[in-house]
Amino acid sequence: MVFSSLLFLFWFIPVFFTVYYLVPARLRNTALFLGSIVFYAWGEPSYLLLIFASIIVNWGAGVMMAWSCSDRHDMPRVRKLIFAAALIYDFGMLFVFKYTGFFVANINAVFGNILRDPGFTLPLGISFYTFQIASYIIDLYRGRIDAEKNILTLGTYLVMFPQLIAGPIVVYSQVSEKLHERRITWQAVSDGITIFVFGLASKVLIANNAGALWNDLEAIGYANISMPLAWLGVIAYTLQIYFDFNGYSLMAIGLGSMLGFTIPRNFDHPYISRSLTEFWRRWHITLSGWFREYVYIPLGGNRKGKIRTYVNLFIVWFLTGFWHGAGWNFICWGMFFFVFLTLEKSFLSGFLERHTVFSRIYSLLLIGLSWMIFAITDFTQLGVYMTRLFSPQAAADCRDAVYYLRNYGTVIVLGCIFSTPSASRWFDGLESKTARCGIVLILLFASVCFLADAAYNPFLYFRF
C-alpha cells in the first residue's frame, strides 16, 4: 500500500487509527504490528515470509547473544559467531534478492552465458529494513543497547508501517524507549497530521506533476528534444526526486508522530546547499548517518591518515551508490560524489566558502547532473541526453520547451519556492490557528482531487 492513495487515506487511516487509539496502551504494539502486516502484505504478500524470517532470526540472535555473555556464561566467541551469522543472514538476503540479477548479468557478459538469472523481484523495502535491523544487531554487539526479549516489540520496530518501505532509516536505539512506552498527545497528533498532509501534497501536487514532464521526455525520445527542454527536464527530475522522497519521509514522520513515535528528520532543504558535502548533510540524512555510523567510522573514518581516509570515503560512496540500485549507473552516481567530495575535502571547500554565487551554481549544477546519472540507467541514452544538454545545435528550435514551460512552469516555480526554507518558516510563523488549519485542509483537498484522477503515482524510492 502507498501513503498517497485513496485506499490508505480513506480506508486504512480511519480503520487503523480507530483501533490503535481505542485499544489499551499495552496492546498498541500488537495493533501496530498487525496493521503494518496488512499494510505491507497488501501489495506484496509473498515476501511477508522474508520479513517474518528476519524478525525471528534477529530476535533469536539477540537473545542468544545476551545469553552467551550473561551472568552465568562468558562465551565472547560464541557471541561473535552469532553476531556474524545474523549479519551474514541480513545482508545475504539483501544481496540475494537485490543483486543476484546484476551479478549474473555481468558474469555472463564476461564469461559467456554460464549462469541462469533466478529472476527475483525486489522485495518491497528490503534495502531499508535490512539497514534498520542491522543497526539493532550491530548496536547490540557493541553493547550500546540491550537485547529485546519480546519478539513482538522487535517485530513492531521492524515492520512499523510509516518507515518500513522507504525510510527514514530509524535505528533501533532511537525508538527503543518509545517501543516500550509512549504517550500520544493531541499536540503530537495535530503536528503529525500537518506534516503528513505537507508530505502528501509534496508527493501528489509537485513530485507527480514534475515527474510527468520527465516521463514525457523519455516518450518523445532524448534525441528529439531541444537544449532548453533538456535543461527543463533536469530541473523537473531534480524537483521530482526531492518532493517524492521528502514527501514520503514527511508522511512517515507525520504518521510516526500520530502513533506516538519521533521519527528523525530525513531532509533539510538540500537544494540550498553550497557544496556537495553540505548537500549530503541535508539529503537523506538517515542514510548518510547510517553509513557514517556503521561503515565509515568503523573503518577508521579520517583518523588513520590521509590515504586511509580517501579509501574509506571510496568504500562508503561505492556502497551508497550500489545501495541505490543494482546497476552500473548507480555505482557511477556514487563515484561521481566520491570524486567531488574528495575534491572539496582536499582544496575546493575553502573556495566555495568564499564565493557565494559560484558555490550555489556549482552545487545546483552538479546535483542536477548527478540526478541524470541516477535517472537514466542506460549509458548510451545518458550520452544522448548529455549531448542535448551541451550542444548548441540542439537549441535551434526551442518550441518544445515553450510548451513544457507553459504546462509545467507553475509546478516548477512552486517546487523551487518550496525547496527553500522560506515557505516552512512562513507557515511556522503563522499565528492564526484558522489559517494554519485552512492551509492543511486545502492541501488535503487538492491532493485528494489529484489522487481521484491519477493513474500516475509511483514512488521513486520504492525501487531501492
Next chain:
Amino acid sequence: MNKTLRYIIEYPVVVLFFGICAAMFAGYLICPDNEYSQMENRFLQQRPAVSAPSVADGSYMESFETYTNEQVPFRDILVRCKAAFVWATGSSENNGIARGQRGLLFDKTMAVSANAHKNIAAIGDFAAGAGRDVYIAVAPTSVWVNAEDLPVGMPVLDEAALADELGAALAGSKNAHIIDMYDILSENRSDNIYYRTDHHWTTRGAGYAYAAIAESMGLDRQDIGRYERHEVYDFLGTFYARYKGPFVLADTIEYYDVPVDELELSDRSEHDLIDTAGFGGFDKYGAFMYGNDGKCVVHADKGIGKNLYIFKDSYANCLIPYLVMNYDNITVIDLRYFGGSVSEEIAGDEDADILLVYNMSFINDDNHFYKLVSR
C-alpha cells in the same frame, strides 16, 4: 467532556482530518457503487468479492485499490476540481489532452509506436496478396490537419513519416491505391471537419473524405444533401472524457437519413444506419452504425450491381452513409471484434471493391492488423 471539547478547539486539525477520512470511509460503505461514469464514458470497478485465490494471487487487492479510486465519494466533483486546478496553473493539458486554439482539444501522442510498423507491414502484405484492387484511405488526425491550432510546441505524432512508410510498404503492389485525404481535409480545415471534443472527424469531414474516395475509386459522387439532415447538440466526446477542464464548448453532431433496407449486425438486424436512441447517451458518436461491430452488412439493394468490403476503425462509421449511395451491399469489418477469416470473407464476392478506412493514430496504436493476413 469539557476537557475534550477544549482539545478539539485547541487542535481543530485533528478532528477535521480524522472526520474527513472517516466520512469518506462511511461514504464508500453507504453509497451504492456506480456502474458507469457518464463523464468519462467507461465502466467503473465495483467492490470486488473476497475469495481465497484472488487474495493469494493479489488480484483482489489490485481490484480493491482500483475500486477505491473509481468509487470514491464525490468522484466527479473531485476530478473536475483537479482539472480546474490544472487549468488554473496555466497548463493547456490534462491527462494527455491539450486545449488549442478555437476550443479544439488534441491528443498528445509523443512517438511512433512499435505497433505502427507491424500494422503498416500487414496492410502492405494484405494488398500484395489480395489479387484485386485495394483502396487504402488513411485519415490524418486533427492534430495533423489542424496543426496551426495546436498549443505552441506540443509534441505530435509524425503522421507524414508514417504515411511515407505506408507508401513504401505499398509501392511494390500494383493493386494498392492510397487515397490521399490530407489535402482536401487540410484545405477545408476551417469547416469544422473534426469534433472539438472527440477524436473523430465530423460528418462534414467524412463528406470531404468521401469526395476523395469517390474520385480515386471512380465512383459517381452523390449529393447527400438530398436526404433529411438532423442535428444533435451537446456532444462531449472522448477527448473531453479525459480533459474534463472548464469552459469546453460542446460539439454538434450532424447526420443524414440515408435509407437502407437492412443493417445486419452480428447479433441482430436493424433498418437504419443510425441508432437515434444512442444520441441520448454520453457516447453520442456511438450512434453511427450502432457502434463498432466485428462484422456488419448494410443492404441497400439499389440495383447498382456493385458491392464493397470495408475494413475500418470507428472513423468509417459516419462515412458509410455516404458510401451507401454508391453500393448495393457493404460488408463492414472491424478487425478488433472480427472472429472470422479475412481471406475467406473477401473470397465470398470476388467482384466487390475493397476499401480500408483508418485514421493514423489508430494505425499507430492498434494491434489487430495481423488479422488481415493471418488465416
